[in-house]
Amino acid sequence: MFPERDKKNRDWVIRVGLASCGVAAGGREVYDALSTKLRQKGLNAELKQTGCMGMCYNEVLVEVSSPGGGRVFYRHVTPESVDRMVEEHLIGGQPVTEWVIPDEEIDNLLAKQKRIVLRNCGIIDPESIDDYLAADGYKALEKILRSMSPQEVIDEVTNSGLRGRGGAGFPTGVKWSFARNSPSSQKYIICNADEGDPGAFMDRSVLESDPHSVLEGMLIAGYAIGASEGYIYARAEYPLAIRRLEIALAQAEERGFIGKSILGCNFDFDVRIRQGAGAFVCGEETALMMSIEGRRGMPRSRPPFPAQSGLWGKPTNINNVETLANLPWIILHGADVYNKYGTDKSKGTKVFALAGKVAHGGLVEVPMGITLKEIVFDIGGGTSSGLEFKAIQIGGPSGGVIPASLADTPLDYDSVTKTGAIMGSGGLIVMDETACVVDAAKFFLNFTQNESCGKCTFCRIGTLRMLEILQRISDGEGKEGDLELLEELAESIKRASLCGLGQTAPNPVLTTIRYFRDEYEAHIYEKRCPAKKCRALISYEIMPEKCPGCGLCAKYCPTGAITGERKKPYIIDKEKCIHCGLCMSVCRLGAISVQSGGRDE
Amino acid sequence: MVIEAGAREKLSFAVIDAIAHKHNVELGAIIPVLQEIQEAYGYVPPVAIQRVAENTGVPASELFGIVTFYAQFRLQPLGKNLIKVCHGTACHLSGAERISQTIEQVVGAKEGETSQDGLFTVERVACLGCCSLAPCIMVNGKVHGRLTPEAIGKLVSQVKEKEKVVLSGEVG
Ligand SMILES: Cc1cc2nc3c(=O)[nH]c(=O)nc-3n(C[C@H](O)[C@H](O)[C@H](O)COP(=O)(O)O)c2cc1C
Numbered sequence A: 001m002f003p004e005r006d007k008k009n010r011d012w013v014i015r016v017g018l019a020s021c022g023v024a025a026g027g028r029e030v031y032d033a034l035s036t037k038l039r040q041k042g043l044n045a046e047l048k049q050t051g052c053m054g055m056c057y058n059e060v061l062v063e064v065s066s067p068g069g070g071r072v073f074y075r076h077v078t079p080e081s082v083d084r085m086v087e088e089h090l091i092g093g094q095p096v097t098e099w100v101i102p103d104e105e106i107d108n109l110l111a112k113q114k115r116i117v118l119r120n121c122g123i124i125d126p127e128s129i130d131d132y133l134a135a136d137g138y139k140a141l142e143k144i145l146r147s148m149s150p151q152e153v154i155d156e157v158t159n160s161g162l163r164g165r166g167g168a169g170f171p172t173g174v175k176w177s178f179a180r181n182s183p184s185s186q187k188y189i190i191c192n193a194d195e196g197d198p199g200a201f202m203d204r205s206v207l208e209s210d211p212h213s214v215l216e217g218m219l220i221a222g223y224a225i226g227a228s229e230g231y232i233y234a235r236a237e238y239p240l241a242i243r244r245l246e247i248a249l250a251q252a253e254e255r256g257f258i259g260k261s262i263l264g265c266n267f268d269f270d271v272r273i274r275q276g277a278g279a280f281v282c283g284e285e286t287a288l289m290m291s292i293e294g295r296r297g298m299p300r301s302r303p304p305f306p307a308q309s310g311l312w313g314k315p316t317n318i319n320n321v322e323t324l325a326n327l328p329w330i331i332l333h334g335a336d337v338y339n340k341y342g343t344d345k346s347k348g349t350k351v352f353a354l355a356g357k358v359a360h361g362g363l364v365e366v367p368m369g370i371t372l373k374e375i376v377f378d379i380g381g382g383t384s385s386g387l388e389f390k391a392i393q394i395g396g397p398s399g400g401v402i403p404a405s406l407a408d409t410p411l412d413y414d415s416v417t418k419t420g421a422i423m424g425s426g427g428l429i430v431m432d433e434t435a436c437v438v439d440a441a442k443f444f445l446n447f448t449q450n451e452s453c454g455k456c457t458f459c460r461i462g463t464l465r466m467l468e469i470l471q472r473i474s475d476g477e478g479k480e481g482d483l484e485l486l487e488e489l490a491e492s493i494k495r496a497s498l499c500g501l502g503q504t505a506p507n508p509v510l511t512t513i514r515y516f517r518d519e520y521e522a523h524i525y526e527k528r529c530p531a532k533k534c535r536a537l538i539s540y541e542i543m544p545e546k547c548p549g550c551g552l553c554a555k556y557c558p559t560g561a562i563t564g565e566r567k568k569p570y571i572i573d574k575e576k577c578i579h580c581g582l583c584m585s586v587c588r589l590g591a592i593s594v595q596s597g598g599r600d601e
Numbered sequence B: 001m002v003i004e005a006g007a008r009e010k011l012s013f014a015v016i017d018a019i020a021h022k023h024n025v026e027l028g029a030i031i032p033v034l035q036e037i038q039e040a041y042g043y044v045p046p047v048a049i050q051r052v053a054e055n056t057g058v059p060a061s062e063l064f065g066i067v068t069f070y071a072q073f074r075l076q077p078l079g080k081n082l083i084k085v086c087h088g089t090a091c092h093l094s095g096a097e098r099i100s101q102t103i104e105q106v107v108g109a110k111e112g113e114t115s116q117d118g119l120f121t122v123e124r125v126a127c128l129g130c131c132s133l134a135p136c137i138m139v140n141g142k143v144h145g146r147l148t149p150e151a152i153g154k155l156v157s158q159v160k161e162k163e164k165v166v167l168s169g170e171v172g
């Protein structure tokens, strides 16, 4: 990634990472401050915005390339740091070393990565089609239109071994040939950009950082199956992604890459953007199509598959954002280059969103088959807290929790499935010792329970019953037989649900019971939460020897349970305490402790 | 459903009709129509549902079904400022519950409610996509990350400050 670029640039080039994470961390303010400062100083410097550089834990990130070719990344930049950066580095020629990310850290991050989907992310300006064109943009489109038949495109994609990145991992080329072989004068391509899994932000980052690659992917797919219309169904919580898509779409239309007789060839293709309206289940393909048609998004049974009867009854091919973003690269470099990466049955690379209690959280793209350990430790730098790595949650609410003891599991579709989890779309949440698995299972089930569309009884009510049992366990009211009951319900829900939501909803519960049974049992039989998370099973105390009596905790306590005199140790009234832990999170001196050792202690 | 007096005055059938007609050429565009109405008013006023039904021929019952199915749609007017509290996985692990608790304290509204002074509506969402900066909230469309209870206090008082300036400006 980050190929040596701007080698011969005559001027300074400064790039500010302005994907959502960068913006949230204050990137726009930094950009404006830089712009003002550069103007004031009359410097010949090109200031550019770019997308996600993948190192979200360092936001706001600024990359500075000097005219000679040297390049450094500044981290945690604020508008206040801009003065010194410009004065010392751009004018004085000396980078402010204490703010620069050490080369070694970047090398460690990159050593195991291979950027295909993310090839342009954090490099080009996502709002500039010229940047995309300069990075071989729309060359794959040109190649297929000038020299390949639709069947040849399908064969190439089939040979690449690419499997759908939206979760199910179905071979993309095979799916295309179904749609190609469905006779109809009207066919559709849908780009699934609903990315509903909490903890996943791969698709958002790609859309915000390189929207043209997704459009080009849709064009390739459209040409292959014989579709002339495309829809992008994007999640409403991603306003920036939608805006950049709209910009990209307008530019591509203007330059003749989208519209009628594209590049003068006999190929028409139009694209429309539709915003989701906040229903997780609409990520499921049949529900998604209902939603585009303007109805309540409820999955239906398949067959007929979308390839036979999809949007408005026409043959339709749905692909995920990441799947599509792979395509231009595959076409340009060839299937045989792509399928050298990865494992026997899982070819190519996969983008993961690494978050949770990990030191170097962000977006990583690695060849399939890399182990969890390599991701968490070699790339992720271990836990952010320095505490023991406990488990990793993969695949969002449909996935599962894989314990540290299985950290050697290779990340490919089959190996992950063997653990009871699923690869899913690519969210990886690292958990340290402070995470309680009962709480995590409850969290995910609560999510799927809320998002169940209500069509299937087991999914609608079965998940609720499971949630009640989990709630009971975390409230210290668990009973003998609860775990068996959970397992039984889980199996029934998996078997009796129509769509993937219900079929996978029990996975987080099943995997946590499978790998952390003792932790469940501690809740049930000892009324103890080993991670000290479940509110009903913990109590807080102020350690008098550490408390200087500043009163901050008392100020934040929502129930007025903390009292005391200034400059003397405060105390917590256990009757009034609701165990929210706010006091502990505001105390700067670590004077508050939490215990869990049975309610009567 | 009670419509706030002020909001009712601002409702204009002309606006609603224009939105409906703009999209009506497109197949299945009923959700975009409702989204745009919500964009204009901050919620979907029940009278607007009736009007859209008359305009498009889609029965009001069906429109109501759509509005209640999708989490995005609101049938109640919004407060002046909208706070979305992320309860996605990463934020949950980083103490989203505590963030909610603090917001409730400083704003005076629980998730799903609007504060009495009408200044804030607080909503619960599942993942804002900025998981590396957990815990996160979105205030009026802008994401704020790496939050602490203290930072929230500051953020909210900044918004309140701004409101005061606007108010006194209106008076003067
Ligand atoms: C409940 C549920 C939610 C889903 N959410 C998404 C999603 O957010 N994004 C996505 O690409 N696929 C999602 N899928 C998978 C889609 O149904 C579909 O398999 C996928 O978009 C196909 O694209 P692919 O072959 O490129 O992976 C979801 C499936 C289910 C059952």
Ligand code: FES
Pocket (backbone or CB within 6 Å): A198, A199, A200, B086, B087, B088, B089, B090, B091, B092, B126, B127, B128, B129, B130, B131, B132, B134, B135, B136
């Ligand atoms: S979990 Fe909060 S932003 Fe993703």
